[in-house]
Amino acid sequence: MLGQIAIRTPELDDAERVGRAHSVAADEAYGSYFPRDWMFQRNTPAKRTEQWHQLLSEPAPEGQLRRVRIAEAGEKVLGFGIFGTARDADAPVGFELHRLYVLSEAYGSGLSDRLLHELTPERPAHYLWVMEQNRRAIAYYRKRGYWHDGAVERLPTIANLPKTRMVWSPQ
Numbered sequence: 789m790l791g792q793i794a795i796r797t798p799e800l801d802d803a804e805r806v807g808r809a810h811s812v813a814a815d816e817a818y819g820s821y822f823p824r825d826w827m828f829q830r831n832t833p834a835k836r837t838e839q840w841h842q843l844l845s846e847p848a849p850e851g852q853l854r855r856v857r858i859a860e861a862g863e864k865v866l867g868f869g870i871f872g873t874a875r876d877a878d879a880p881v882g883f884e885l886h887r888l889y890v891l892s893e894a895y896g897s898g899l900s901d902r903l904l905h906e907l908t909p910e911r912p913a914h915y916l917w918v919m920e921q922n923r924r925a926i927a928y929y930r931k932r933g934y935w936h937d938g939a940v941e942r943l944p945t946i947a948n949l950p951k952t953r954m955v956w957s958p959q
Contacts, residue, residue, distance in 0.1 A: 793866060793899060795906050798858045800844045802865075806858055807837025809865035813889035821921045823947050848872065853883070857906045859890070859899055866894045871907035874915070880937055880955055883914035900928060913957035917941070920950045929954050 798806055811833045819827060829835075848854035854872040858865050867890035874884040885907065890900045908914065915937070918925050939953035 793859050793861050793894075793897075793902075795857050795859045795902060798840075798844060798856055798868075800841065802858060803840040803844055804833075804837045805860075805863065805865045806840045806868055807835075808833045809858075809868065809891060810836040810840065810889065813867075813891050816892045817889065817922060817925070818919065821919075821949070826946055843870075855907055857903060859894075859903055866891050867899050867903050869903045869907045871914070878939075880915055880939075880953070881913040881957065883908075883912050885914055885916040888916075901932075904932070911958055913955070915953055915955045917951045917953055920952050926952075926954075929956075932956070933959075 811831050814831050814836075815827065818831075822831075843856070852873040854870065856870050857868065859867040867888075869888040870886040872884065872886060874882050875886070876884070885904075888900065888903060888907070890897075890903070916929070916934070918929065920926075920940070934954040934956045937953050937955045940950050941953075942948045942950050
């Protein structure tokens with residue numbers, strides 16, 4: 789299956805397909821512990837499409853890097869990611885992996901690694917935020933050399949759930 793998957797920079801007309809995939813991926817990753825009302829209000833295909841339409845129609849702010857990639861098999865988006873300039877004032881390094889999602893049907897295929905490589909070909913030091921309850925993602929990042937730097941934030945709009953920061957740097 790992996791050989792049939794193309795990874796590319798999305799266009800504005802991809803927003804709906806990526807939005808649908810984002811809604812499915814978020815439900816697979818968080819549906820078991822995010823509040824159902826939050827998921828029903830904010831994780832709909834329409835809301836996610838709106839977010840992607842906005843992202844893809846606006847250039848990155850001047851002087852900032854934003855690299856976006858989608859992975860697709862035919863017309864189906866199986867994964868996506870965003871990498872760029874750090875967004876946090878207290879960022880430990882200058883770059884951040886903003887998003888990396890793969891649909892469950894592609895788990896174990898190596899697609900996450902391919903997307904990560906496409907997003908970070910230079911492999912600069914960077915960080916990411918991951919939900920503390922997302923054990924699958926934490927295990928994935930640990931196997932690739934990321935470590936917790938001790939930073940934890942709570943999400944007041946999502947039942948005060950904690951997310952933790954993980955950092956990667958070249959050895």
